Amino acid sequence: MFDCEVNVAKSCTELTQILIEPSARILAGGTDILPGMRKNSIGKPITLIDVSQLNELSYIREHEGQIDIGALTTHSKLITSPLLLQHAPALIDACASIGSTQTRNRGTLGGNLCNASPAADSVPPLLCLEAVVTLSSHDNQRQVPLSDFIIGPGRTCLKQGEYLDHITFAVPQKHTGTSFMKLGRRNGMSIAVVSTSVLLRLDQQGNIEYARVAFGSAAPTPICSHHAEAALTGKTPSAQLFSEAAQAMRTDINPIDDLRASREYRLHSAGVLLQRALQTAWHQAEMDLR
Amino acid sequence: MTTNTSVIGKPEIRKDAAFKATGKAQYTADLQPEHAAYAVLVRSPHHHADILSIDKTLALQQPGVIAVITAEDIPGLKTFGLIPDQPALAINVVRHIGEPVVLVVAADKASAQSAASKVVVEYKKLNAVLDPIEALIDPSPLVHPAGNLLAQFNVESGDLDSGFSKADIVFEETFTTQRVAPAYMEMETSLASYHPDGTISVWVSSQEPFIDRARIAAALNLEVEKVHVLSTVIGGAFGGKEDSSLAIITAIAAWITKGTVRMVNNRSESFVAHPKRHPVKIHLKIGAMNDGTIIALDGKVWLNTGAYASYGPAVGSLLTEMVAGPYNIPNVTIETKVIYTHTPYSGAMRGFGSPQAHFAIESAMDMLAERLNIDAVEIRRKNILQTGDTLPTRVHLNETALGLEPILQHASAAVARLRKVKAKPGKHSGVGLALAMQSMGLGNGIPDNSNHRLEWLPDGRVLIHLGVPDLGQGLVTVAEQITAEALGLPFEQVVSSPFNTHTVLNGGVVCASRMTYLVGNAMIAGAKHLIQELIDQAATLLNQPKDQITYACGRITLPDGNTLSASEFTSRAAEQGNPILVEASACFPYPEATTPQHLPIGLPHVKFLFGAQVARVEVDAELGIVEVTDLVAIHDPGKVINRLGAEGQIEGGVVMGIGYALYEDMSLKSNDQWINCFTEYLLPTSLDVPINLEVQMLEYPEGDGPYGAKGLAEICTVPTAPAITNAVYNAIGVRVKDLPITPEKLYQASQTHIGNHQDTTESKR
Amino acid sequence: MNKLTVHFTLNQQSIRLETLAARSLLDVLREDFALTGAKDSCGGDGECGACTILLDGEAVNACLVLISQVEGRHVLTIEGLTPDGSLHPIQNAYVQAGAIQCGYCTPGMVMATKALLDHTPQPDETQIREALAGNLCRCTGYTKIVQAVQFAATELHHDN
Ligand SMILES: Cc1cc2nc3c(=O)[nH]c(=O)nc-3n(C[C@H](O)[C@H](O)[C@H](O)COP(=O)(O)OP(=O)(O)OC[C@H]3O[C@@H](n4cnc5c(N)ncnc54)[C@H](O)[C@@H]3O)c2cc1C
Numbered sequence A: 001m002f003d004c005e006v007n008v009a010k011s012c013t014e015l016t017q018i019l020i021e022p023s024a025r026i027l028a029g030g031t032d033i034l035p036g037m038r039k040n041s042i043g044k045p046i047t048l049i050d051v052s053q054l055n056e057l058s059y060i061r062e063h064e065g066q067i068d069i070g071a072l073t074t075h076s077k078l079i080t081s082p083l084l085l086q087h088a089p090a091l092i093d094a095c096a097s098i099g100s101t102q103t104r105n106r107g108t109l110g111g112n113l114c115n116a117s118p119a120a121d122s123v124p125p126l127l128c129l130e131a132v133v134t135l136s137s138h139d140n141q142r143q144v145p146l147s148d149f150i151i152g153p154g155r156t157c158l159k160q161g162e163y164l165d166h167i168t169f170a171v172p173q174k175h176t177g178t179s180f181m182k183l184g185r186r187n188g189m190s191i192a193v194v195s196t197s198v199l200l201r202l203d204q205q206g207n208i209e210y211a212r213v214a215f216g217s218a219a220p221t222p223i224c225s226h227h228a229e230a231a232l233t234g235k236t237p238s239a240q241l242f243s244e245a246a247q248a249m250r251t252d253i254n255p256i257d258d259l260r261a262s263r264e265y266r267l268h269s270a271g272v273l274l275q276r277a278l279q280t281a282w283h284q285a286e287m288d289l290r
Numbered sequence B: 001m002t003t004n005t006s007v008i009g010k011p012e013i014r015k016d017a018a019f020k021a022t023g024k025a026q027y028t029a030d031l032q033p034e035h036a037a038y039a040v041l042v043r044s045p046h047h048h049a050d051i052l053s054i055d056k057t058l059a060l061q062q063p064g065v066i067a068v069i070t071a072e073d074i075p076g077l078k079t080f081g082l083i084p085d086q087p088a089l090a091i092n093v094v095r096h097i098g099e100p101v102v103l104v105v106a107a108d109k110a111s112a113q114s115a116a117s118k119v120v121v122e123y124k125k126l127n128a129v130l131d132p133i134e135a136l137i138d139p140s141p142l143v144h145p146a147g148n149l150l151a152q153f154n155v156e157s158g159d160l161d162s163g164f165s166k167a168d169i170v171f172e173e174t175f176t177t178q179r180v181a182p183a184y185m186e187m188e189t190s191l192a193s194y195h196p197d198g199t200i201s202v203w204v205s206s207q208e209p210f211i212d213r214a215r216i217a218a219a220l221n222l223e224v225e226k227v228h229v230l231s232t233v234i235g236g237a238f239g240g241k242e243d244s245s246l247a248i249i250t251a252i253a254a255w256i257t258k259g260t261v262r263m264v265n266n267r268s269e270s271f272v273a274h275p276k277r278h279p280v281k282i283h284l285k286i287g288a289m290n291d292g293t294i295i296a297l298d299g300k301v302w303l304n305t306g307a308y309a310s311y312g313p314a315v316g317s318l319l320t321e322m323v324a325g326p327y328n329i330p331n332v333t334i335e336t337k338v339i340y341t342h343t344p345y346s347g348a349m350r351g352f353g354s355p356q357a358h359f360a361i362e363s364a365m366d367m368l369a370e371r372l373n374i375d376a377v378e379i380r381r382k383n384i385l386q387t388g389d390t391l392p393t394r395v396h397l398n399e400t401a402l403g404l405e406p407i408l409q410h411a412s413a414a415v416a417r418l419r420k421v422k423a424k425p426g427k428h429s430g431v432g433l434a435l436a437m438q439s440m441g442l443g444n445g446i447p448d449n450s451n452h453r454l455e456w457l458p459d460g461r462v463l464i465h466l467g468v469p470d471l472g473q474g475l476v477t478v479a480e481q482i483t484a485e486a487l488g489l490p491f492e493q494v495v496s497s498p499f500n501t502h503t504v505l506n507g508g509v510v511c512a513s514r515m516t517y518l519v520g521n522a523m524i525a526g527a528k529h530l531i532q533e534l535i536d537q538a539a540t541l542l543n544q545p546k547d548q549i550t551y552a553c554g555r556i557t558l559p560d561g562n563t564l565s566a567s568e569f570t571s572r573a574a575e576q577g578n579p580i581l582v583e584a585s586a587c588f589p590y591p592e593a594t595t596p597q598h599l600p601i602g603l604p605h606v607k608f609l610f611g612a613q614v615a616r617v618e619v620d621a622e623l624g625i626v627e628v629t630d631l632v633a634i635h636d637p638g639k640v641i642n643r644l645g646a647e648g649q650i651e652g653g654v655v656m657g658i659g660y661a662l663y664e665d666m667s668l669k670s671n672d673q674w675i676n677c678f679t680e681y682l683l684p685t686s687l688d689v690p691i692n693l694e695v696q697m698l699e700y701p702e703g704d705g706p707y708g709a710k711g712l713a714e715i716c717t718v719p720t721a722p723a724i725t726n727a728v729y730n731a732i733g734v735r736v737k738d739l740p741i742t743p744e745k746l747y748q749a750s751q752t753h754i755g756n757h758q759d760t761t762e763s764k765r
Numbered sequence C: 001m002n003k004l005t006v007h008f009t010l011n012q013q014s015i016r017l018e019t020l021a022a023r024s025l026l027d028v029l030r031e032d033f034a035l036t037g038a039k040d041s042c043g044g045d046g047e048c049g050a051c052t053i054l055l056d057g058e059a060v061n062a063c064l065v066l067i068s069q070v071e072g073r074h075v076l077t078i079e080g081l082t083p084d085g086s087l088h089p090i091q092n093a094y095v096q097a098g099a100i101q102c103g104y105c106t107p108g109m110v111m112a113t114k115a116l117l118d119h120t121p122q123p124d125e126t127q128i129r130e131a132l133a134g135n136l137c138r139c140t141g142y143t144k145i146v147q148a149v150q151f152a153a154t155e156l157h158h159d160n
């Protein structure tokens, strides 16, 4: 038995009305919030808003060069999407690494973002895609870059009465390669000790025209490494360059010591992962060039 | 005894499998009698504190609350244990986080939980000692008034000093191992029902229901006959269910409330308040000749046994015997200290000290081999025990050790084969070997018998009234197969009854790798009695001379050559109210003449199991990630009774060993709380175990074992961790002396030593 | 704590249940319907898979489903795998392969296997291990469980 009230939202309109209640918390897949409530790590009182009937918030669509993903789209649905396989394979890899089949069958993309864990695996690839989240309330809808949406461990810029409606990103241009790499303590069901995602776009000469680099479990929130991006942009890809990027990224990330690893090990392994991720993304982008 | 066995060794399907597969099997927590109340515990949030006061008032006012119980309400003995130092409910002081303090009984779980949150316990925090070495230094806080050294064991043979002085090389190393949990999937649970006639029934998930019965009786101040202990299906135990705590508490709740009470621990309670594998520090000093012969070993061992004794002293004593490993070393001194600390208590767990001992000695063997530039297989061949050798306990080894040399040969072949496999790009591969030895039986001086009954049913089937429950490992199936074999009956013709202390004899504690041996021998003895009874029946009924009637395969042959089915007589006997029911007992032998008597009770052991495991790993040296790609487990169970069951034991044991080597560690977090959930305590999943897990079973029969069988359940988890650390060393030259192997440790060590093949990691525990 | 009424299909039967709302599907199955095949082993962390059931054909942890979330959906538990309680080919494969020791993980494993084979009738070993990675087993070391899934896949394939 959970110590809470439960309210079922029958429509998005109804959802915005119920959400005004200060104790209201959305229950999406429940894979973060229910274990959290059992551990008493979530402030009380809680009124859970069951949104399982809002099928309209579960979709993956492309229109005008943009991809929209409804907040309630489960990871399982996401990783089997041909559209995403084509345009955002790194996001698929990231979501496929979340928990177990059971977790992915319930857990949603929106939940992963709103839970705002530093280890949220979908966030680094979405940061690389420069995703924008659309937040709705009963009288307003606004768009916020994902990089501004998550503001601290477990904290987002969602206001009272707002929910995450969908996530949008532009279909990457040609000659782009992306990748996601995650280091866990074991293979099955593993939370990231550190993760990284990169996006590289090459120009006709094969030089890096555009680079995005993001990390998970390396700072209070998943973050981009602008120094690494700067180190890469305009350069010719090489192992040497990637190792320089791995150096550059150290000024941006700020990992902690915890149960899963030390700060020092995280700094080191973030660099190793980044170099590997860059190699993978580069090869992909090159394939795209040919 | 038949030599051409027809049931033994066959992969018979355990009879409870279908029941379990369909979800119909009911474990204790699945029993939900109507009107059963539910009880929960208020547990200590502190490592060590005085209880200043307990205020029940608010809790008692909560809806649905039936009783709020503290130690003073317990009618009988308030403490229990082999060394009765453990209070069922804390008395004035708490000695570890998670210790039961107040018992709240309510109409249902939610009411019990909410009332429990209203119990006010006022504590005065006291200094705590968590480290066993510190606990021995004055002035450490005392866990118990008599001092923190709970037990000490010393074993000596030969002359250590002269051994070291002759040695060409002497080296010393310290090894440490972490605290791990048995982590059976079914948490501790109990159901107790008070009966108006002054008796009580208690369902337990336990390895020692008869001990539970005695302890419950003592706590309730009852005669043992008034306590019925029953068990349904058990969801794994691995030693950790040699613990009466929850059974006693549930019984107290039912007794005081005069009702039926259920209790089910949650996973975090299971972590903090039930036995763990001891964290151990082992210091070895080894003297050897240049040719690799080890001539002296000095071992010092410290076990962190936690707040209560549980089986700690017994684990310490067995560990002492295992420090020298399966090697013949003439001059040995071992000193073991079992030390109280304010940590969750350690006790029995699969291997019972042997995994820790082998981690040390098997790592040291490889280190020695490297120093002397001898192959890891060769150095072991030079030193392994042979029949006729004498152990440090002065036990002379008999045929029990015959399998060791062939095991090493098989291991050697596996090493050679796996060394040829190339590593994936970017990975370093390595192969490691470890041998293992595990004692069987409880040890000299401890009553070690096992009693059961066999009944020949009217329809000709045989019913085993097994005096022990099956923990999931398949003991019942083994008993049925041996009984079927001994009676020449098909496997299906032998069935077993559920466990109930009122209907079965005392089969002892299910532990110590001796159940196949002991129960098997009991079944064979019982089968002989059954046959004799049957012949007697036939003789009387048909008025024929006993000595001319014979029995085979479920049929009686009369002097005239006619044969009749056993059921002709068993049905008649049952009709007459005299069913054919016999005792089936066996006793673990410690022959006076050959068992040294100079050691404390529980020492020495006289029969041993041997095995070897070879691991191949691939290490991502940059990240410190270890993948165990192959594992070959070679074991000698004497005789395989059930192939599927034996393989399953080994496969499960190996994976538990992999968890020990790589993932599991119940440590204290920075918030001063113990790791207590599966989010943080990582068990190997299906993706974390070797794809190539190969089981090889050699069968060197034990002369007095049932059809030659010995045991298996523990040893298969013993050599895994050192085989893996040896393989890691072989791969990247980093020696992990402090379990578990973590990417962090490998990274730290490789910072300076990659490719250097030197010993690096230092122990921190 | 509020109550609500939920309508769903449980093992092919239509159910209308009035209950306190803040309960997990696992608790409802075990307490209200005495369907105790699904087990709790991690205390609702979603880490053990012992409580795995099928929700609209997908393997989910019943401990992480709130009862209101099953409104209008199909719940299949181990007890409903075959209409008459006889052995389903998957269950039979577990029995024959020796994949069951203490059996505590088995109902969850079997249901996860069912979901896998419904979606991927002929999985390779990696797919099997991935599909079962959310189901912990402390007894078997998984070898025989993987074999059981392979047997079951073959068996079901022949039946079709
Ligand atoms: C066993 C296990 C393993 C896991 N492994 C991983 C892992 O490897 N990597 C990883 O990143 N995560 C992991 N998780 C965490 C979790 O599964 C994911 O974060 C998941 O995506 C959360 O989605 P959900 O729908 O279940 O969220 P919920 O638990 O339903 O919600 C999470 C939070 O977000 C809020 N919320 C949800 N949706 C919205 C919305 N549309 N608008 C506003 N607020 C909303 C909720 O109120 C709540 O505060 C794991 C969880 C478990 C149980």
Ligand code: FES
Pocket: C039, C040, C041, C042, C043, C044, C045, C046, C047, C048, C049, C050, C051, C052, C061, C062, C063, C064
């Ligand atoms: S109880 Fe462990 S996943 Fe549900």
Ligand code: FES
Pocket: B185, B235, B236, B472, C099, C100, C101, C102, C103, C104, C105, C106, C136, C137, C138, C139, C140
């Ligand atoms: S068979 Fe015991 S947990 Fe899997």
